[in-house]
Amino acid sequence: MLDYIKGSIAELTPTYVVVDNNSLGYYINISLYTYSALQNEKEAKVYVYENIREDAHVLYGFIDKTERELFTLLISVSGVGAGTARMIQSALRPEELKQCISTGNVNQLKSVKGIGAKTAQRIIVDLKDKINVGDDTLLITVADSNVVFDEALSALGILGFPQQLSQKVLKKLFSQSPDITVEDAIKQALKMM
Numbered sequence: 001m002l003d004y005i006k007g008s009i010a011e012l013t014p015t016y017v018v019v020d021n022n023s024l025g026y027y028i029n030i031s032l033y034t035y036s037a038l039q040n041e042k043e044a045k046v047y048v049y050e051n052i053r054e055d056a057h058v059l060y061g062f063i064d065k066t067e068r069e070l071f072t073l074l075i076s077v078s079g080v081g082a083g084t085a086r087m088i089q090s091a092l093r094p095e096e097l098k099q100c101i102s103t104g105n106v107n108q109l110k111s112v113k114g115i116g117a118k119t120a121q122r123i124i125v126d127l128k129d130k131i132n133v134g135d136d137t138l139l140i141t142v143a144d145s146n147v148v149f150d151e152a153l154s155a156l157g158i159l160g161f162p163q164q165l166s167q168k169v170l171k172k173l174f175s176q177s178p179d180i181t182v183e184d185a186i187k188q189a190l191k192m193m
Contacts, residue, residue, distance in 0.1 A: 028061035
């Protein structure tokens with residue numbers, strides 16, 4: 001897993017940047033926000049997200065970790081893919097996006113090309129509790145807790161518990177202690193079912 005790529009900028013367009021690192025050119029998809037930050041720069045440190053699909057390995061790049069965390073939160077929402085998340089981040093700066101989600105501004109999200117009312121509402125509902133407005137960082141443990149939550153949910157499903165019941169119990173556990181481990185989450189959930 002790549003965290004970032006640092007090197008000279010070989011090519012820069014509003015949709016992608018090619019970063020030359022040790023004679024390798026990395027083609028990285030970017031948002032307009034990252035493009036603006038990289039203009040007039042010769043060197044770049046681009047934080048990346050690897051989207052590995054059956055037919056392609058695609059890199060998405062971000063000027064800072066906060067923008068990348070927002071991207072990973074956006075793609076965690078059902079119906080929001082990497083392309084849509086990049087479109088949202090091109091239309092709204094990270095601060096605007098966090099403010100939009102925290103205040104429930106559906107109309108601002110709907111103004112982004114390709115985002116309808118249902119998707120905008122889903123983004124707000126799913127991410128409202130995961131974003132700190134006015135803070136330079138998101139709830140960094142959110143990405144970790146999403147993985148822990150998903151693993152615990154999967155384990156409970158394998159054990160034969162219904163998904164809705166498992167989700168309800170796990171949401172209660174994670175709201176009480178967001179830093180819970182997978183093992184503890186499963187053990188406590190089993191006691192509550």
